[in-house]
Amino acid sequence: xxxxxxxxxxxxxxxxxxxxxxxxxxxxxxxxxxxxxxxxxxxxxxxxxxxxxxxxxxxxxxxxxxxxxxxxxxxxxxxxxxxxxxxxxxxxxxxxxxxxxxxxxxxxxxxxxxxxxxxxxxxxxxxxxxxxxxxxxxxxxxxxxxxxxxxxxxxxxxxxxxxxxxxxxxxxxxxxxxxxxxxxxxxxxxxxxxxxxxxxxxxxxxxxxxxxxxxxxxxxxxxxxxxxxxxxxxxxxxxxxxxxxxxxxxxxxxxxxxxxxxxxxxxxxxxxxxxxxxxxxxxxxxxxxxxxxxxxxxxxxxxxxxxxxxxxxxxxxxxxxxxxxxxxxxxxxxxxxxxxxxxxxxxxxxxxxxxxxxxxxxxxxxxxxxxxxxxxxxxxxxxxxxxxxxxxxxxxxxxxxxxxxxxxxxxxxxx
Amino acid sequence: xxxxxxxxxxxxxxxxxxxxxxxxxxxxxxxxxxxxxxxxxxxxxxxxxxxxxxxxxxxxxxxxxxxxxxxxxxxxxxxxxxxxxxxxxxxxxxxxxxxxxxxxxxxxxxxxxxxxxxxxxxxxxxxxxxxxxxxxxxxxxxxxxxxxxxxxxxxxxxxxxxxxxxxxxxxxxxxxxxxxxxxxxxxxxxxxxxxxxxxxxxxxxxxxxxxxxxxxxxxxxxxxxxxxxxxxxxxxxxxxxxxxxxxxxxxxxxxxxxxxxxxxxxxxxxxxxxxxxxxxxxxxxxxxxxxxxxxxxxxxxxxxxxxxxxxxxxxxxxxxxxxxxxxxxxxxxxxxxxxxxxxxxxxxxxxxxxxxxxxxxxxxxxxxxxxxxxxxxxxxxxxxxxxxxxxxxxxxxxxxxxxxxxxxxxxxxxx
Numbered sequence: 001x002x003x004x005x006x007x008x009x010x011x012x013x014x015x016x017x018x019x020x021x022x023x024x025x026x027x028x029x030x031x032x033x034x035x036x037x038x039x040x041x042x043x044x045x046x047x048x049x050x051x052x053x054x055x056x057x058x059x060x061x062x063x064x065x066x067x068x069x070x071x072x073x074x075x076x077x078x079x080x081x082x083x084x085x086x087x088x089x090x091x092x093x094x095x096x097x098x099x100x101x102x103x104x105x106x107x108x109x110x111x112x113x114x115x116x117x118x119x120x121x122x123x124x125x126x127x128x129x130x131x132x133x134x135x136x137x138x139x140x141x142x143x144x145x146x147x148x149x150x151x152x153x154x155x156x157x158x159x160x161x162x163x164x165x166x167x168x169x170x171x172x173x174x175x176x177x178x179x180x181x182x183x184x185x186x187x188x189x190x191x192x193x194x195x196x197x198x199x200x201x202x203x204x205x206x207x208x209x210x211x212x213x214x215x216x217x218x219x220x221x222x223x224x225x226x227x228x229x230x231x232x233x234x235x236x237x238x239x240x241x242x243x244x245x246x247x248x249x250x251x252x253x254x255x256x257x258x259x260x261x262x263x264x265x266x267x268x269x270x271x272x273x274x275x276x277x278x279x280x281x282x283x284x285x286x287x288x289x290x291x292x293x294x295x296x297x298x299x300x301x302x303x304x305x306x307x308x309x310x311x312x313x314x315x316x317x318x319x320x321x322x323x324x325x326x327x328x329x330x331x332x333x334x335x336x337x338x339x340x341x342x343x344x345x346x347x348x349x350x351x352x353x354x355x356x357x358x359x360x361x362x363x364x365x366x367x368x369x370x371x372x373x374x375x376x377x378x379x380x381x382x383x384x385x386x387x388x389x390x391x392x393x394x395x396x397x398x399x400x401x402x403x404x405x406x407x408x409x410x411x412x413x414x415x
Numbered sequence: 416x417x418x419x420x421x422x423x424x425x426x427x428x429x430x431x432x433x434x435x436x437x438x439x440x441x442x443x444x445x446x447x448x449x450x451x452x453x454x455x456x457x458x459x460x461x462x463x464x465x466x467x468x469x470x471x472x473x474x475x476x477x478x479x480x481x482x483x484x485x486x487x488x489x490x491x492x493x494x495x496x497x498x499x500x501x502x503x504x505x506x507x508x509x510x511x512x513x514x515x516x517x518x519x520x521x522x523x524x525x526x527x528x529x530x531x532x533x534x535x536x537x538x539x540x541x542x543x544x545x546x547x548x549x550x551x552x553x554x555x556x557x558x559x560x561x562x563x564x565x566x567x568x569x570x571x572x573x574x575x576x577x578x579x580x581x582x583x584x585x586x587x588x589x590x591x592x593x594x595x596x597x598x599x600x601x602x603x604x605x606x607x608x609x610x611x612x613x614x615x616x617x618x619x620x621x622x623x624x625x626x627x628x629x630x631x632x633x634x635x636x637x638x639x640x641x642x643x644x645x646x647x648x649x650x651x652x653x654x655x656x657x658x659x660x661x662x663x664x665x666x667x668x669x670x671x672x673x674x675x676x677x678x679x680x681x682x683x684x685x686x687x688x689x690x691x692x693x694x695x696x697x698x699x700x701x702x703x704x705x706x707x708x709x710x711x712x713x714x715x716x717x718x719x720x721x722x723x724x725x726x727x728x729x730x731x732x733x734x735x736x737x738x739x740x741x742x743x744x745x746x747x748x749x750x751x752x753x754x755x756x757x758x759x760x761x762x763x764x765x766x767x768x769x770x771x772x773x774x775x776x777x778x779x780x781x782x783x784x785x786x787x788x789x790x791x792x793x794x795x796x797x798x799x800x801x802x803x804x805x806x807x808x809x810x811x812x813x814x815x816x817x818x819x820x821x822x823x824x825x826x827x828x829x830x
Contacts, residue, residue, distance in 0.1 A: 197647025214646060218692065230681035231629060231706055231773030232612025233797065235671040242682055243668050249661035256650040266645035267657055268692040270685060277633065277683040277702045287692045291646055358646030382648065 007111055009404055011397035014107045018396070021047065021087065021103060022095040031387025032095055036088035036130035037065070037169035044087045045175060048127060051106055055113040057125070061177025063152060065129040065170045066142045071109055073122040073411065079187035081119070081411040082370070083108065083403060084126030085362060086142075090134050094389025096194045096379065096396075102127055104192040104400040111404060119411035121187050128362045129170070135160045136169075143362035146182040147369045186370035188337055188410040191363040192399045193374060194391050198382030199355060206398045207345040208355035208376030211338055213364040214264070214291035215298045215330035221248065221309065224319040227274060227282030239317040242272050242281035247312045252288055255301050255308075262356055263301065264291040293356045295330050331357075331364045337373035337410070344405035350398050359384075373406070375399045422526055424819055426812035429522045433811070436462065436502065436518060437510040446802025447510055451503035451545040452480070452584035459502045460590060463542060466521055470528040472540070476592025478567060480544040480585045481557045483594075486524055488537040488826065494602035496534070496826040497785070498523065498818060499541030500777060501557075505549050509804025511609045511794065511811075517542055519607040519815040523822060534826035536602050543777045544585070550575045551584075558777035561597040562784045601785035603752055603825040606778040607814045608789060609806050613797030614770060621813045622760040623770035623791030626753055628779040629679070629706040630713045630745035636663065636724065639734040642689060642697030654732040657687050657696035662727045667703055670716050670723075677771055678716065679706040708771045710745050746772075746779045749786035752825070756788050759820035765813050774799075788821070790814045 024044045025034030034040045045067055049059045052069035060068050070080065085101025105125030112123065128146070133139025136158045144150040156167035170176045195201075200208050225239030249267045256265025269287040288305070292298040306322060313320035345352035355376055357364065363374045377399040380390040439459045440449030449455045460482055464474045467484035475483050485495065500516025520540030527538065543561070548554025551573045559565040571582035585591045610616075615623050640654030664682045671680025684702040703720070707713040721737060728735035760767035770791055772779065778789045792814040795805040 195647065196644055197649070198652050199647075199649060202652070216646075228797070229611060229774060229799065230683060230704060231631075231679060231775075232610065232614075232799075233679070233773075234612070234614065235668070235675060235678065235680065237613050237617070237797075240668070240681075242664055242685065246661040246664035246668075246682075249657055250665065253650070253655070253658050253661075260650060263650065264646055264648070265650065266655075266693070266695055267661075268645060268694055268696060269690045270657065270687050272685050275684045277704060278681070279683055280681055281683065289645060289692060358648070359644060360646075382643070382652075384644065384647075 007115060007117060007404060007408070009107050009111050009397060009400045011393060013110065014103060014397055014400050015393040017051070017103045017106060018095060018099060021099050025089065027092065027387055029387040031389065032089045032093050033091055034087065034089045035091065035135045036132065037135065037166070037173055039173065041088055042173035042175065045127060048087065048102060048106065052109060052125065055106070055109040057109050060179050061175055062179040062181040063177060064142050064145045064181040065175040065177065066146060066181060067127040069109060069125040071112060071123040073119045075120050078121035079185035080122040080124040081188045081407050082124040082126055082186050083190045083407060084128060085191050085193060086128045086131030088130055088132050090132055090385045092387050094384060094386060096389055096391050097196065097384050098131055100194055100391070100396060101192045104403050107400050108404045108407060119408065121411040123407060123411060131362055136166050140360060140362055140365055143365040147365045148182060149365055152181055186366070189363060189366040189370045189372040190337065190403055190406055191361060191374045192403050193361060193376060194379040194384060195376040195382065196359050196379060196384035200376060200378040201380070201382065203353060204351060205353045206350040206377065206395055207352035207402055209338060209342045209345060209352055210333060210357050210374035210376055211354050212293055212333045213331035213357045214293050215295050216289060216291045216326065216328040217298060217302055217324055218326040219288040220323045220325055221286045221288060222321045223284045223313060225282050225317065228280045230278040230280055233280055238280050240280050241284040241318055244312055244316045244318045245270060245284040245286050248286060248309055251308045251312065252305065255290070255304055259292060259297055259301055262293050263297070264358060265301070291358065293330055331367050333367055333373045334371035337371050337406070340406040340409040341373050341375055341402055344402040347405070348398070348401055350402070375402050422530060422532060422819060422823070424522050424526050424812060424815045426808060428525065429518060429812055429815050430808040432466070432518045432521060433510060433514060436514050440504065442507065442802055444802040446804065447504045447508050448506055449502065449504045450506065450550045451547065452550065452581070452588055454588065456503055457588035457590065460542060463502065463517060463521065467524060467540065470521070470524040472524050475594050476590055477594040477596040478592060479557050479560045479596040480590040480592065481561060481596060482542040484524060484540040486527060486538040488534045490535050493536040494600035495537040495539040496603045496822050497539040497541055497601050498605045498822060499543060500606050500608060501543045501546035503545055503547050505547055505800045507802050509799060509801060511804055511806050512611065512799050513546055515609055515806070515811060516607045519818050522815050523819045526819060534823065536826040538822060538826060546777055551581050555775060555777055555780055558780040562780045563597060564780055567596055601781070604778060604781040604785045604787040605752065605818055605821055606776060606789045607818050608776060608791055609794040609799060610791040610797065611774050611794060611799035615791060615793040616795070616797065618768060619766060620768045621765040621792065621810055622767035622817055624753060624757045624760060624767055625748065625772050625789035625791055626769050627708055627748045628746035628772045629708050630710050631704060631706045631741065631743040632713060632717055632739055633741040634703040635738045635740055636701045636703060637736045638699045638728060640697050640732065643695045645693040645695055648695055653695050655695050656699040656733055659728055659731045659733045660685060660699040660701050663701060663724055666723045666727065667720065670705070670719050674707060674712055674716060677708050678712070679773060680716070706773065708745055746782050748782055748788045752786045752788035752821070755821040755824040756790055756817055759817040762820070763813070763816055765817070790817050
């Protein structure tokens with residue numbers, strides 16, 4: 001592996017750009033509300049494009065509104081080394097989720113521009129449309145169409161709560177570009193992001209070397225017993241659906257604990273019927289989800305869950321229906337891209353550790369079409385999707401420095 | 416104890432009257448919808464009054480609309496021996512809940528009338544207004560005002576969902592009577608009722624000798640943890656309010672089981688926040704209720720619940736708030752009235768057992784002002800408050816026979 005270059009990003013410029021971008025849609029509580037394809041989104045896109053042009057890059061926009069700022073390489077035949085993220089936010093979002101990955105890419109362009117360093121492969125910074133999925137569902141639409149996971153026509157027909165279609169909204173802000181979405185080679189993809197979890201902070205690490213994304217299995221469970229009078233029905237004659245759900249919830253949590261440290265096991269939604277204080281509940285709907293980076297481990301969790309759930313239901317005399325409604329495969333990142341990130345962190349002397357991405361990111365889709373890795377930095381208390389989301393200027397700069405080093409490694413590697 | 420008389424009630428007449436009454440508000444599924452103070456309620460009251468008059472009784476109505484059919488005794492100075500129940504129903508009620516107790520009282524009047532048997536004390540059959548609480552809350556309004564538990568003015572001001580007050584509705588059907596409600600002596604009170612639970616049927620018994628009503632403690636529990644991302648938050652760093660609620664539910668059930676056979680322990684309502692599939696729940700609201708005929712046992716259940724709940728919350732790092740919102744005291748019935756019921760069942764050769772009332776009944780209020788007992792008969796599968804509610808003509812007749820015998824015992828006992 002070649003020694004990382006000695007180019008250094010400008011930490012203050014990165015921070016100032018993040019704060020400047022955060023003014024667009026700033027909320028009273030210090031957060032940002034910049035929903036996708038709104039006038040605020042357009043304003044942020046325009047600002048990004050103007051900054052990139054000033055740094056010598058060329059802007060193109062594809063039919064999904066994904067924006068690409070390209071800096072030419074010495075070899076125009078080589079596929080670009082790309083970075084990027086998103087600049088749309090949750091309704092009560094923070095300053096860093098997505099924005100950090102885009103501003104880090106901008107800082108890479110600026111550093112290369114001001115030093116005049118040339119790369120073999122072109123460098124691109126992408127702004128993916130509607131990562132959050134807050135206005136139009138599902139999430140990660142721009143990268144999803146780019147990587148062939150979603151169909152452009154179907155995505156453009158999706159409507160928000162006011163009945164406005166994605167396609168209409170995109171055209172209205174002037175970002176329905178002429179370029180085809182996807183179908184072109186990407187040499188490598190890197191994405192900087194705040195962790196959105198507590199692990200790096202708790203472990204005293206500055207850089208998370210993201211080795212992949214978790215596989216996920218999502219379920220809906222329906223338990224059916226017998227509604228009965230809470231005063232007249234003896235304990236031993238009850239078929240209490242809520243008691244069954246309670247034991248399922250505890251069991252799901254136990255499965256998570258027995259597959260530490262990587263496993264996640266969560267019951268998020270519960271609906272009991274008939275919701276009467278003095279009636280034994282007859283029916284419960286419960287959502288369950290498991291996550292693990294290893295499909296084999298996840299399958300074991302699935303099997304344990306189904307067997308234990310059947311036993312619990314049988315003990316209480318409940319009918320049980322479990323439907324797996326979603327299976328998102330494990331996303332291992334590219335070994336060389338991961339190594340480049342780890343080597344950069346090591347070389348720069350940043351405390352680092354390997355980590356799995358628990359949340360969804362555009363990079364998880366990009367990993368299907370290009371060698372990919374991610375760089376995490378800590379966020380305060382692991383809090384994200386919240387106006388109080390916070391990250392330190394030093395950590396953000398460190399992540400950006402690792403990004404620059406890793407991109408240079410890929411862009412200058414033998415073609 | 417004097418030997419029960421050899422008077423025999425007319426089983427067919429009792430059944431026919433029940434079926435005739437059930438036509439008023441009959442539903443397509445074989446049940447009855449006869450909400451309190453509606454035109455159907457008036458029609459049923461009028462029918463009851465006409466039947467009682469034909470059996471030689473005198474009708475009076477008090478200011479709460481409670482109807483009393485009185486048959487004179489030889490000693491007009493003695494307080495009446497009373498029976499009765501209610502003829503209002505749930506919106507999807509059955510033919511027997513309440514109606515049985517009133518028709519059994521009518522059958523007592525008819526049997527005495529046709530045989531010309533005189534009693535020392537007067538006999539009265541009461542129809543209590545709004546036992547169900549389905550149209551106007553709370554339940555058991557008529558007996559509640561009669562026994563001084565509720566204030567007449569406050570009850571009359573209660574409104575239904577259409578804004579109609581109890582007082583207006585009572586006047587509209589012509590049952591705002593002139594008599595004061597309560598304040599007069601009742602020598603004894605008996606009430607026949609279907610069990611509304613599964614115990615007698617499962618135990619092969621015809622008569623339940625009801626020894627009292629359960630004490631109840633109702634609670635609201637709020638558990639507060641931390642909402643967090645289901646993908647990025649490690650298991651060991653979660654403060655999952657739903658996990659805490661699950662352990663509370665299982666623990667509440669365990670408390671019920673450790674105080675068998677009389678205890679009841681139920682969690683009826685659960686509300687989790689934010690109800691998102693991929694968010695660890697941060698807050699849960701849960702209702703809990705315990706019932707036991709023995710206040711000391713119930714207090715033990717209460718103490719165990721509070722201690723265990725605190726331990727569970729502490730283990731998961733949750734804030735816990737438990738409020739006791741209602742404490743209904745245990746209602747032991749009168750020893751002599753219970754003995755009269757038991758002796759009658761024994762003498763008539765009916766399989767019988769002692770039983771505690773798990774549900775609310777007018778008799779539980781009457782027990783505060785008069786020597787009281789109840790007579791339960793089985794209902795199919797323990798189902799009540801349902802259009803499929805069912806009871807056998809033979810069991811209903813047996814209960815009515817026990818009622819007659821017990822009332823005669825009290826009415827002819829030395830004054």
